[in-house]
Amino acid sequence: MEDVQVVAMLVRRCIAGDAAAWEEIVQTYNRRIYNICYRFAGSGDDAEDLTQEVFIKMYRTLPSYDHTKGAFVTWVTTITRNLLVDHFRKTKQDRMTDSMDSAASEHEDAQPLSEQIQDQSAPPDAHVRNREVSETVHAALAKLSPELREAVILRDLQDMDYREIATVLRVPEGTVKSRINRGRAELGRLLQRTYRQVM
Amino acid sequence: MRCNEFDLVLSDALDGVLTGVQLDRFQAHARVCKACGPLLAEAEAGRNWLKGLTEVEPPASLVNNILASTTGVDTQRLRVTVRAPLPQVSWLERVQASLFGYLEPIWATVRQPRFAMSFGMAFFALSVGLTVAGVKPSDLRQISLRPTVIRHTYYSTQARVVRYYENIRVVYEVESLARQVKRNVAPAEPGPTRQKDHKNDTTQQPEQKQERNYSQTDNRLILASAPAGPCLKCCDLPVVSVTTYRRFV
Numbered sequence: 001m002e003d004v005q006v007v008a009m010l011v012r013r014c015i016a017g018d019a020a021a022w023e024e025i026v027q028t029y030n031r032r033i034y035n036i037c038y039r040f041a042g043s044g045d046d047a048e049d050l051t052q053e054v055f056i057k058m059y060r061t062l063p064s065y066d067h068t069k070g071a072f073v074t075w076v077t078t079i080t081r082n083l084l085v086d087h088f089r090k091t092k093q094d095r096m097t098d099s100m101d102s103a104a105s106e107h108e109d110a111q112p113l114s115e116q117i118q119d120q121s122a123p124p125d126a127h128v129r130n131r132e133v134s135e136t137v138h139a140a141l142a143k144l145s146p147e148l149r150e151a152v153i154l155r156d157l158q159d160m161d162y163r164e165i166a167t168v169l170r171v172p173e174g175t176v177k178s179r180i181n182r183g184r185a186e187l188g189r190l191l192q193r194t195y196r197q198v199m
Numbered sequence: 200m201r202c203n204e205f206d207l208v209l210s211d212a213l214d215g216v217l218t219g220v221q222l223d224r225f226q227a228h229a230r231v232c233k234a235c236g237p238l239l240a241e242a243e244a245g246r247n248w249l250k251g252l253t254e255v256e257p258p259a260s261l262v263n264n265i266l267a268s269t270t271g272v273d274t275q276r277l278r279v280t281v282r283a284p285l286p287q288v289s290w291l292e293r294v295q296a297s298l299f300g301y302l303e304p305i306w307a308t309v310r311q312p313r314f315a316m317s318f319g320m321a322f323f324a325l326s327v328g329l330t331v332a333g334v335k336p337s338d339l340r341q342i343s344l345r346p347t348v349i350r351h352t353y354y355s356t357q358a359r360v361v362r363y364y365e366n367i368r369v370v371y372e373v374e375s376l377a378r379q380v381k382r383n384v385a386p387a388e389p390g391p392t393r394q395k396d397h398k399n400d401t402t403q404q405p406e407q408k409q410e411r412n413y414s415q416t417d418n419r420l421i422l423a424s425a426p427a428g429p430c431l432k433c434c435d436l437p438v439v440s441v442t443t444y445r446r447f448v
Contacts, residue, residue: 019270026265034257048258052265059269137248156249162210177210181242184213188245 008067015063026055029073032158033080039153040084042142050087054080070167077160078168081150088146140190148183155180200228205235212239213246 013021033054038047057079065075141149154160154168155176166173205228211217212225229239308314343349364370 022270023262023266026262026269030262030265031254031257034261035254038255039252044255044258048261048264051257051261052268055265056269134252137252141249152245152249156246157252174207178206181206181209181238184243184245184249185238185241186245187248188241188243191248192241192244 004067004071007072011062011065011067011072022059025058029076030055032073033076036077036080036153036158037084039138039141039157040146040149041087042138046087050080050083054083057083071164074160074164074167077154077158077164081154081168084150085146136194137187137191140187140194143190144183144186148179148186151176151179152183152187156184200224202228202232202235205229205232206238209239209242213243 010021010024014025030051034047034051037050037054038044041047041050054076058076061079065072141152144152150169151165154165155162160168162173162176165176169176171179205225208217208221208225212222217225229236
């Protein structure tokens with residue numbers, strides 16, 4: 001995925017104060033980090049702020065990167081994941097890990113989550129339909145617990161292998177696989193109920 | 200195959216890396232197990248939903264914001280700096296530039312109104328202090344730095360300060376009050392003992408009464424006059440009254 005020697009040289013140049021090398025790193029990894037943040041945090045504004053924080057932290061801790069211990073992308077993803085977990089703990093949002101059939105609030109007339117994210121209006125064309133499906137999947141992803149969410153994001157959206165994910169999450173590979181399975185199943189259950197008529 | 204084994208190989212099966220006998224066992228368990236069969240279907244559906252998600256485009260200003268918040272340099276400026284050829288500069292200009300680089304933070308501080316106010320107040324206080332001390336700027340040109348002159352200046356200044364201090368009315372009043380209090384607090388000296396001491400005094404010191412200060416308060420005027428009554432009967436001598444101002448101590 002990345003040439004280790006090239007990245008190591010880039011990092012060395014960056015540590016030496018080469019602004020162009022740092023810009024190259026930012027250009028290379030900003031899209032990936034932004035997407036992880038966006039899928040985890042759920043909002044574009046939060047993702048933008050978090051991506052900036054990730055790069056600020058990366059810029060400060062760049063001398064601590066050791067290319068012999070692992071790939072640069074794994075190191076970057078670990079920083080991103082740690083920051084996202086911190087952000088999650090601070091904001092204390094998205095604690096709700098209930099299924100879509102459970103009520104979102106304690107009110108008796110509260111609608112199930114499946115009905116909340118379900119769009120009743122008919123899409124005018126396929127493009128709009130795809131966009132709405134993406135938004136629905138994104139909303140359903142936000143309903144997963146953070147442990148399951150980060151696992152499926154890293155595996156299915158960032159195409160990381162299990163060993164890298166285990167390194168980032170600091171859990172055994174078996175736990176990673178279990179979380180991915182449960183996350184996928186939970187997501188499938190949420191969305192199957194939502195799109196039962198379509199499917 | 201058991202359910203926990205099924206869970207372990209489920210991700211491998213979905214990734215398509217499970218083959219042979221293990222795949223057959225996996226599929227057989229999925230068909231018969233009421234818990235694992237739906238789990239496989241839901242996990243596969245969820246994976247397909249996630250694969251359908253496309254990458255989102257980051258905001259256009261994100262890279263610029265990141266570079267500005269990390270290196271403090273805007274991307275456009277960075278590109279210009281990197282690609283533009285360096286102009287030929289003389290050593291004098293480089294020295295000036297480096298000096299300017301060092302002095303820029305100081306100059307930025309000096310330009311602040313707060314610093315100007317502080318400097319003005321300090322200058323005002325210094326000028327007032329010099330005026331009170333009697334230092335004139337015109338005298339500084341004639342100042343001599345010879346050691347004898349410096350010593351003389353020091354002693355004269357010290358004497359002037361002491362004189363000034365002692366002539367202050369408040370200081371004088373406080374000192375006299377302190378003296379009076381001290382005098383009142385001191386125990387009265389027994390007279391006979393002192394006289395006895397004086398008789399036995401062999402130190403050849405002058406008597407203390409000679410050291411007394413004959414102020415006006417201690418003066419007692421004694422009018423010396425002869426008694427008039429009896430003299431008129433026994434003798435016819437004229438009586439002359441004499442007044443003396445001798446002091447009796």
